[in-house]
Amino acid sequence: MGMTAEDIGAIEERHPQIFQRPAYKRFWPLVLIAGTVLYLAYALWFFSLPQVLKESHWERLPLFLSQWISYDLQPEFRLDQPQITPKYPRFSALGENPNPDWVIRNPDGTFTVQIDGEAKSITFDKTRATIVANGQTVLVSLTDGKPEVSGPVPNWVTVHDDEVVAKMGFVGEVRVTVDRVKVRKRFLGWANFVFDTRSPFFGKSAGEVFSLIVSGPELQSGTSNLALAADNIWNNAQWQHGDVWTKLLQTIVMAFLGTLLGGIVAFPLAFFAARNITPSGLLSQVLKRFFDFMRSVDMLIWALFFTRAFGPGPLAGSAAIFFTEIGTLGKTYSEALENIDDKPREGVASTGANGLLVQRHGVLPEVVPIFISQTLYQWESNTRGATIIGAVGAGGIGLKLWEAMRTNSNWANVFYMVLLTLFVVFVFDNISNFLRRRLSRTLHDYNRLQAAQG
Amino acid sequence: MTASATIHSEATRQQADAWRRQTSLRRFYTALGVGLLLVAMCATMWFADEANAGHFFERLPHILDFLSWLIPKDWNDVWRALFDIASPHDKGTQEFNFPLGRVYVWGGFYIPEYFELMLTTVNVALVSTFIGFVFAVPFSFIAARNLTPSPILRLVVKRFMELLRAFPEIVIAGLFAAIVSIGPVAAIIAIGLHSIGALGKLFYEINENIDMRPEEGLRAVGANWIERVRFADLPQVLPNFMSYTLLRIEINVRISTIMGAVGGGGIGEELKLSISRGFGAKTLALVLLLFVTIFLVDQFSAWLRRKLVGEQAFLMSA
Numbered sequence: 114m115g116m117t118a119e120d121i122g123a124i125e126e127r128h129p130q131i132f133q134r135p136a137y138k139r140f141w142p143l144v145l146i147a148g149t150v151l152y153l154a155y156a157l158w159f160f161s162l163p164q165v166l167k168e169s170h171w172e173r174l175p176l177f178l179s180q181w182i183s184y185d186l187q188p189e190f191r192l193d194q195p196q197i198t199p200k201y202p203r204f205s206a207l208g209e210n211p212n213p214d215w216v217i218r219n220p221d222g223t224f225t226v227q228i229d230g231e232a233k234s235i236t237f238d239k240t241r242a243t244i245v246a247n248g249q250t251v252l253v254s255l256t257d258g259k260p261e262v263s264g265p266v267p268n269w270v271t272v273h274d275d276e277v278v279a280k281m282g283f284v285g286e287v288r289v290t291v292d293r294v295k296v297r298k299r300f301l302g303w304a305n306f307v308f309d310t311r312s313p314f315f316g317k318s319a320g321e322v323f324s325l326i327v328s329g330p331e332l333q334s335g336t337s338n339l340a341l342a343a344d345n346i347w348n349n350a351q352w353q354h355g356d357v358w359t360k361l362l363q364t365i366v367m368a369f370l371g372t373l374l375g376g377i378v379a380f381p382l383a384f385f386a387a388r389n390i391t392p393s394g395l396l397s398q399v400l401k402r403f404f405d406f407m408r409s410v411d412m413l414i415w416a417l418f419f420t421r422a423f424g425p426g427p428l429a430g431s432a433a434i435f436f437t438e439i440g441t442l443g444k445t446y447s448e449a450l451e452n453i454d455d456k457p458r459e460g461v462a463s464t465g466a467n468g469l470l471v472q473r474h475g476v477l478p479e480v481v482p483i484f485i486s487q488t489l490y491q492w493e494s495n496t497r498g499a500t501i502i503g504a505v506g507a508g509g510i511g512l513k514l515w516e517a518m519r520t521n522s523n524w525a526n527v528f529y530m531v532l533l534t535l536f537v538v539f540v541f542d543n544i545s546n547f548l549r550r551r552l553s554r555t556l557h558d559y560n561r562l563q564a565a566q567g
Numbered sequence: 568m569t570a571s572a573t574i575h576s577e578a579t580r581q582q583a584d585a586w587r588r589q590t591s592l593r594r595f596y597t598a599l600g601v602g603l604l605l606v607a608m609c610a611t612m613w614f615a616d617e618a619n620a621g622h623f624f625e626r627l628p629h630i631l632d633f634l635s636w637l638i639p640k641d642w643n644d645v646w647r648a649l650f651d652i653a654s655p656h657d658k659g660t661q662e663f664n665f666p667l668g669r670v671y672v673w674g675g676f677y678i679p680e681y682f683e684l685m686l687t688t689v690n691v692a693l694v695s696t697f698i699g700f701v702f703a704v705p706f707s708f709i710a711a712r713n714l715t716p717s718p719i720l721r722l723v724v725k726r727f728m729e730l731l732r733a734f735p736e737i738v739i740a741g742l743f744a745a746i747v748s749i750g751p752v753a754a755i756i757a758i759g760l761h762s763i764g765a766l767g768k769l770f771y772e773i774n775e776n777i778d779m780r781p782e783e784g785l786r787a788v789g790a791n792w793i794e795r796v797r798f799a800d801l802p803q804v805l806p807n808f809m810s811y812t813l814l815r816i817e818i819n820v821r822i823s824t825i826m827g828a829v830g831g832g833g834i835g836e837e838l839k840l841s842i843s844r845g846f847g848a849k850t851l852a853l854v855l856l857l858f859v860t861i862f863l864v865d866q867f868s869a870w871l872r873r874k875l876v877g878e879q880a881f882l883m884s885a
Contacts, residue, residue, distance in 0.1 A: 149697070156694050159687075160751055169747040177742060363618055366611045373608055409862040413825045413835060414854055417842045422633045423626050426619030431611075500735045501822070504829045505839060508618065511737060515829055518741035531738050538733045 177521075179283060181528035184304040185297050188216060190224060192239050192255070193292040197224060206351075208310035215298065226296045229284040235296065242289050244270070244279045253277050255291045303525055305351055312345040352529065357513065361533055363427040364509035365541075367502070368495040371434025375442050376488045379404075382439075383446030384472060390450055401447070407440030412498065416507040430507035434495050441491060449483045450476070482552045493545040497538055510534060636845045644848035649856060651679040654848075662846045681834065681856050687751055688833035689860065691826070692819035695755045699762025700812050703728075706763065707770030708796050714774055714782070716792050725771075731764030740826055754831030758819055765818075769811045770804070777803045806875045813868040813875075820864050824857065 125132040157163070184206055188199045201211050217225040223238040233246040242253040242260075251270055252263045260277045262270065271278045279287045288295040308314045313332045314322050326338045333341050347355040385391050386400035416433035423429045458475035466474070503511020514530050517523045616623050639645060640656075647654045648665050657663040668680025678686075706724050708714050715721040740757035747753055781799035790798070827835025834857060841849040 152693070153697070156690055159690055160694075160755070162752065165747055165750075165752045171746060173746050174742075177745065359618070363615070366615050370608065370611045370615060373604070405862065405865075406858075409858050409865065410854070411821055411824060411857060411861055413821070413828055414838065414857065417828070417839055418633075421842055422621075422630055423623065424620030426621075427615040428619035428621075428623060431615050497733070497735075501737050501825050501829075504737050505825065508615075511735075514735065514737055515741065518738065518745075521745050527738060527741070531735060534735050535730075535733050542733075 177524055179299070180522075180524040182303075182525070183283075183299050183301050184525060185285065185299040186213070187295065187297045188226070189296075190237070190294040191292065192237075192294065197239070199224075206304035206310070208315055224294075226287075226294075226298075228281055228287070228296065228298050233281045233284060235279075235287050235289075235294065237289070237294055242294065244277075244287060244289075246279060246281050251279065253289055255289070258291060260289050260291060303352075303529070305349070307349070308342075308345050309349045309351050311350065314342055314345060352526065357510070357530055357533065360503075360508075360510045360513050361530075361537060363430075364499045364503060364511070364534075365496065365537060367427050367430035367434060367507070367509055368492060368499045370431040371499075372438055372442075372488060372492040372495050374431070374435045375438025375491075376484075378435075378439050379442035379446050380484070382443050383450055384476075386443060386447040387450035389453075389455070390472070390476070400443070404440045404443040404447070407436055408444065409440075410436075412437045412502055413505065416502045416505055420506045425506040425508060425512075427508035430499060430502050430509055433502060433507055434499065438491060438495070442488060445487045446480075446484055449480050449487070453479050482555055486549045486552050489545040489549050493542055496541045500534060637847050637850060639848040639851065641848075645851045645855070648848045648852035649679060649681060651677065651681075661844070662849070681837065681853060684827075684834040684837055685856055685860055688823045688827055688835065689820060689864075691751050691754050691758065691823040691831070691833060692816060695758035695762055695823070696812060696816045696819050698755070698759030699766045699815060700808075702763040703766035703770050704808065706767045707774055708800065710767065710771040711774035713777070713779060714796065714800060724767075728764040728767040731760050732768060733764075734761070736761050736822065736826070737829065740829070740831060744830060749830045749832075751832035754823060754826040754833075757831075758822055758826065761822075762815055762819060766811060766815055770808055773804050773807045773811075774800065810872045810876045813872050817861075817865050817868050820861060 186201070186205055186207060188201050188211075190197050190199055199211075199216055201207060205211060207213060215227040217227070219225055219236070223236055225234055225236040227234045228246075231245070232248075235245070236243045237255075240254070240256050242255065244251045244253065247267070247269060249267050251267065254261045254263060259275050260272075262272055262277060266272055269280050271280075275290055277289045279289075281287070283299060285296065285298040287297075305315070308317075308322075314325070317325070322342065325332070326342055329338055332338055336344075349355075382400055382404075386397050386404065388394075388397055391397040391400075412433050415436045416429060419429035419432040423432065453476060457479065458471055461471045461475035499509055500511045500514070503509035503513075504515040506512060510530055510533070514527060514534075517526045517530065641654075644654050644656065644663065646652070651665045651669045653666050654663040657665075665680075668683075669677040670680065670683045671677045706728060709716065710721055710724045710728065712721070736757045739760055740753050743753040743756045744750075747756070777800060781803070782795055785795045785799045823831065823833060824835045824838075827833035827837075828839040830836065834853060838850070838853045838857070841853060
């Protein structure tokens with residue numbers, strides 16, 4: 114049973130606000146979408162996005178990401194010396210006397226390097242190399258002045274003019290030329306996270322370290338082994354635990370101090386800025402523009418100025434957050450004050466209390482939970498913001514992160530700091546959420562009590 | 568008669584005592600809290616001062632010296648720097664080489680360098696907010712408890728957005744700077760990813776508070792999930808979504824400025840250089856431009872938000 118044209122007409126007549134809307138109301142979504150599309154086309158041109166994307170190196174992304182949680186060792190074997198000896202880079206993760214069990218000196222004078230057990234390995238002497246991977250064996254002859262592959266070349270091997278490269282996926286790669294063999298072997302995990310290679314505890318198992326600390330002879334006379342171990346960990350040259358944790362604490366301090374001081378200064382000012390409480394309308398306007406100014410000058414500008422004034426460090430960062438927060442908290446506080454219920458205030462005033470007492474007993478109980486909640490919210494967001502501010506020189510973990518990233522080689526360190534930052538943000542989010550929930554419950558109970566008492 | 572009065576006053580006295588005890592306990596806790604906060608404040612102040620390159624009281628007398636380079640000898644230089652007009656003080660150094668930065672658009676018509684940089688910063692903020700919005704909307708419907716198509720998917724999306732929100736933008740920017748080259752595109756990706764998480768959270772909290780009756784109506788006539796979201800849920804939440812997106816634009820303009828200072832292109836970089844080299848006129852011009860832009864963006868967004876959702880737009884977190 115369908116509807117007749119009359120029914121439809123009747124419905125249209127009954128609801129003109131739905132069926133006969135003015136043209137601008139009907140078309141504004143279309144205009145908005147068209148505008149967005151046009152803007153995006155403009156942005157595409159503005160940032161010359163096609164060209165940037167064409168020139169980008171997406172193949173680096175998995176490499177960088179794998180470096181977050183792994184490290185590699187790169188032994189090199191010179192073939193043009195009388196004796197083939199493995200050489201490791203100066204600051205390799207193996208320490209000063211590397212003798213890993215995956216580099217094997219065979220009785221017949223050849224070397225075998227196991228990149229992933231027997232299945233992915235290379236065996237070589239001065240005349241030829243045998244590369245094994247993916248169930249295939251590739252023979253490389255090194256006698257004719259350039260490396261030559263005999264037999265078919267599998268797709269994981271690339272033959273260049275003077276070099277044969279065999280890529281073995283995540284575990285590493287082998288590069289063979291006539292005068293050297295270069296191996297890169299990749300390990301999952303973080304190398305030397307606890308003790309670096311200079312430490313006397315380097316290379317010892319957890320049990321050995323423990324027994325040394327508990328009952329071993331003093332490794333360095335004059336200091337206990339426990340103090341030595343702690344010192345070695347704190348000053349680990351590769352991971353710089355001490356420095357990283359200090360910088361992290363600086364970031365936390367910046368957010369805490371900046372927000373707290375901002376709140377302390379904004380608190381009295383907000384009363385003079387709130388339209389319903391201020392003694393003078395002019396003062397209210399002046400203060401509100403002052404708050405806008407502090408906010409609009411922006412944390413970056415304050416950070417750069419204070420870095421110049423106080424030198425780089427957490428003091429500059431705290432001051433930057435402090436100044437921005439005067440604006441932000443001043444604005445939110447005064448808005449909260451403007452939204453209060455006037456009755457308690459009138460009640461207190463009718464008993465003859467002076468101005469200060471009216472604020473204390475008529476206004477404060479109502480707004481303090483809101484103030485604290487807003488301050489906590491800002492504290493939370495500043496903990497995150499302090500990381501970025503740090504990168505321009507305002508102290509904290511930000512600068513350290515930025516420096517570690519600039520070399521593009523220290524991604525494991527970057528990831529370590531990221532994990533710490535994520536942990537801090539997570540903890541502070543939860544503290545702040547917990548406190549705000551408690552507060553809102555208090556507020557809720559208070560309102561219910563008020564309602565119950567009429 | 569007298570007996571009952573005694574009992575009555577006895578009960579009252581007990582009540583009064585209980586009240587007094589409670590109040591003094593409360594006062595004690597408040598004092599304790601404030602005391603702890605003060606101790607923490609002093610300790611952190613000392614720590615920050617100790618770790619800083621220059622110390623507070625040592626540098627304080629020199630604050631005004633630092634301001635002295637900021638005040639240009641010739642105030643007209645501020646305008647000249649802003650509009651790339653040649654300065655009579657130009658001696659070939661970078662301090663007054665204003666006309667060099669002109670971006671010629673058409674014949675003799677040019678955009679002054681700083682306006683072009685400001686435009687870059689604003690565009691970074693707009694594009695990244697757009698990316699955030701486009702992804703946050705579908706994510707928010709999946710992550711809302713009352714609308715989600717699957718609880719497992721909901722958990723995954725929620726955790727993913729949390730991660731995006733907490734991940735330091737500067738690391739994402741650094742990572743992508745190595746991939747798409749240093750500049751605004753890396754900043755867009757970093758701020759965009761962060762915006763997905765930030766907007767997604769706000770959006771799904773709105774979604775969880777909607778009126779479910781239109782949704783039930785559509786379910787009754789057999790609409791599928793996409794149709795329900797499109798016709799029952801989206802119309803309810805769109806004004807609020809827009810309002811939060813506008814708020815995000817304000818925040819992203821600031822972040823994009825900071826990103827610029829660490830290599831993300833735009834005005835931040837120029838400002839950092841100019842402050843670190845002590846170019847007074849250039850710094851003032853940049854600060855003025857940045858201040859006015861942020862102020863205008865804030866005011867425009869506040870105006871639009873008020874039109875969209877009324878005064879409610881300003882009760883951010885209370």
